[in-house]
Each structure stands twice: as C-alpha cells, then as structure tokens.
Amino acid sequence: MFDFGTPVRGEPVRFAEPEREGPSAGTILRRLWQGSGFIVLGGLFMVAVAVALGGALRPGYTSSVQILVDPSDLRVIENDISTRTPQADSGVSIAESQVRVIQSDNVLRRVIERLDLAADEEFVRPPSVNPLMIALRSALGLDPPAAGRDPANIALDSLRLKLTVKRAERTFVIDAAVQTWDPEKSARIANAIADAYIAEEANARTEAARRASDALSGRLADLRRGVEEAERKLVRYRQDNKLVMTSGRLLTDQQLGDLNQQLVAASIRTAEARERLDQAKRMRTTETGTALPEMLQSLEMQGLRQQYATLSRNTAELGTRLGERHPAMAEQYAQQRDLQRLIQREKERIIDNTQKDYQRSAASEAAIRKNLERVKVETEVSDRANVGLRELERELESRRSVYEAFLRRSRETTEQERLNSTNVRVISSATPARLRSWPPSPKIALPAALLIGMTFGAGIALLLGAARDRRRVRRAPALPPRSFRAADA
Helix, strand or coil: CCCCCCCCCCCCCCCCCCCCCCCCCHHCCCCCCHHHHHHEEEHHHHHHHHHHHHHHHHEEEEEEECCCCCCCCCCCCCCCCCCCCCCCCCHHHHHHHHHHHHHHHHHHHHHHHCCHHHHHHCCCCCCCCCCHHHHHHHHCCCCCCCHHHHHHHHHHHHHHHHHEEEECCCCEEEEEEEEEHHHHHHHHHHHHHHHHHHHHHHHHHHHHHHHHHHHHHHHHHHHHHHHHHHHHHHHHHHCCCCCCCCCCHHHHHHHHHHHHHHHHHHHHHHHHHHHHHHHHHHHHHCCCCEEEEECCCHHHHHHHHHHHHHHHHHHHHHHHCCCCCHHHHHHHHHHHHHHHHHHHHHHHHHHHHHHHHHHHHHHHHHHHHHHHHHHHHHHHHHHHCCCCCCCHHHHHHHHHHHHHHHHHHHHHHHHHCCCCCCEEEECCCCCCCCCCCCCCCHHHHHHHHHHHHHHHHHHHHCCCCCCCHHHHHHHHHHHHCHHHHHHHH
C-alpha cells in the first residue's frame, strides 16, 4: 500500500526546536563578555557626562536652622487667651501644624520683605529680551497674567521651592533648610525664616488678644447700660417706697437697732433714778444728824455735815467745862438748830432733784419706747417692700458682677497684647555651608555615573548578544527527525 522505496522529491522539512524559558547563566556571561566594550564605553561615557554636568551646573549650598516648638506654652499669666496645654497624643499634631506655619505665605513674605528677595536674580529671574523667545512664549500662551508677574509672588514661589521643612521623628524639633547659590545667603535666609516664624507666632497671639479685647470692649458698653438701668430701677423703687439706706442698711433697721440700745440704757438710768428716789424718801424718816446715802451726798451737804459735826463736838466740850445751864450753851444750841434747818433744807432739795431726775428718766424711757413702737411699724411696712428691693439688688449685683468680670478680663487681654507666651526658640542657628549640596560631590557622583553607565552598557551588550543568537539560529539548517534519517539511509 505504501511504497517506501520510491524517493520523495521536494524541500526538506524543518522542525523548529522548542524555545526555552530564558537564557542560561552561561549565555548571559557570554553575551556580556562579547559586549564588554560597550560596558566599558558606557561607563566612561557616563563618567564624562557627570564631569561635564558637574562643571556646567551652578553649585547650590544648603544651610538649616533648628527650631524647638514646645507644645506647652509659657505660664506667664493665669488667664491666658490661648493657653496651649496639649493632651498626651496631640503634641505631635501641634508640631506638624507648626511645620505648615513655617511654610506659610505670611512667614515667607516676611523673609522676602526683610531680605528684599524680590530684587534677587536667583529668586526673580529678569524677563527675556530675545524677540524670538517672547514671540514663542506668546504663541504658546506661556506668558503669565499681570498678577503672576509680581516680583514678590515670583520670589515667594522660588523661595518655597528652595525651602525644605521637616520634623525629626519623635521630637518637637523642626529643621528648616534653604538651598541657594551662595552659602552665606542660605544661612541668612534660614535664620530670617526662624525669626519670621517666631515673629508670626507672637503676632498671632497679639492678634488673638486684640480680637478678644475688642469683643469684650464691645460687650462692655451693653453691660454698662444694663448695670445703669438696674441702678435706676433700684433708686426709683426706694424713692417710691421711701426706703432710705445708710451705711448699706435701711434707715428703719438702723433706727430699730439704735432705739433698742437707747431703750436698754434708758431703762437702766430710770431704775437707778428710782432707786435713788426711794432712798431719798426713806431718808426723810431718819434723824437729822444721821448719815446720808452716798448717792444723795453733795458738796454743800458734806460741808454742812462737817460744820454740824464740829459744832456738836465743841458744844459737848463746852458743856463739860461750863455745864448745861451756862449762857454760852444757849448760843451753841441755837447754832446747832440753824445747821439742822440748813441740812434739812439741803436734804429736801436733794430729794426734789432726785424726783426730777427720775421723772426725766421715766419720760425719756417712755419717749424711746414710743419711737421704738413707731419704728417697728415702719419696719413692718418696709419689710414688705424689701422683698422687691432685695430682688432688684440681686439683679443689680449679678449685672455688676458680670460687668466687673468682663471689665477685668478686658484689661487683662489688653495687657496680653504686649506679652509673648509662645514657648518657641531656636536651638541651632544656620551657618554658611562648607560643602555644596548640589550637584553631588564627585566622590558620590562619579562612582554612581560609572555604575549607571556600565549598567546601560551591559543592557546594550545583552540586547546585541540576543539579536546575534537569533540570527545564528535562523541561518543554521534544520535537521529532520531521527526516524526520517533512518528511512533515507
């Protein structure tokens, strides 16, 4: 059925070998060895490019300043406007917020104005005078609007690009680094940024205190009018109800206390006068020559009694010498009777005076009692009026206390405008850099360029080796399978 002996004419059949997953390590090494020239040339080329760029690029110098931002402010006064006492986990957020503040326009504009960076060519490049470039930029719509050509805004954008602000991990220290063409300029700008940041923080506190003071001052006028209106109501109520105040007390209350004291004193005086009167009345029944109570004695009575005693002693002595019937004794007895009449008359006068003193004391006590009863009635009437008076006084006191608190707080906030309680300080000032930060140092740039160039050359060598191997495979004749070779034999 099949004639295998007949020769078959035609083109040989090619059988493609199955492709491998990837070149082997030996193949890669062979390709790299064959392309070693490209590797060397690539490395030398990148080194030459790095040297050329290092000489062509303008060097940049970086200076940094370190600022310590303590989340807890200085305790200058007890009632601060914006006392910053953070919780245990919010200090980092405050420090991160201060990083944003350092990069803010307010801080950077202070630096631009202070150092006049708007006139520095590094920050504000002069416009091109080439007509071709001007026409090209106009055609492409690259000319900025009038607001965008402001030198201050351009300097602000340039400074923001040259500024790097970061916070060290787990610290409240902020590093602000500035890179410019001049090392002294970099240090000057970095220190100016630190000063501007501290000034901005102080100004923010001052503005906060000023706003609070203005708000309190605006409210004080309303509070003052409220206090004055409450005072007018209180005065009008006192006038309508005839409530007179003396030394912080109602006049009726003060009169009541005074009359009570006067009544006690008058009662004591009346009792003493009555006692003296009773003694004087009992004295009438006694003999003329007996001793008088001390309270009823007077200077005249004492003189008469002394004369009477002297006369009685002389009469007794004379009666002993001359006898009772001697004519001289009659004269002595007559003198004694005259002195007794005088003593009795003085005694009656004392009794009358004592009676009058008692009557005056009793009348005074009765008058005081009468006034006391009248004041009691007035006090009862005023007590009913005191209910409304006390309500008005409480309203006045509450309004006055609020007004005084606002007034005191307004004075405190006014003084706080002059205080800076921000706990921020520079712990490391910027100094001029000794080495450039851009372009990188040749110790780093040349080895890196060499490595990059050799890597690029190795890639070219591998690509060329792979292409060479594919061409060799296409040119090699394909061998038939082993069974067909045996049949042909």
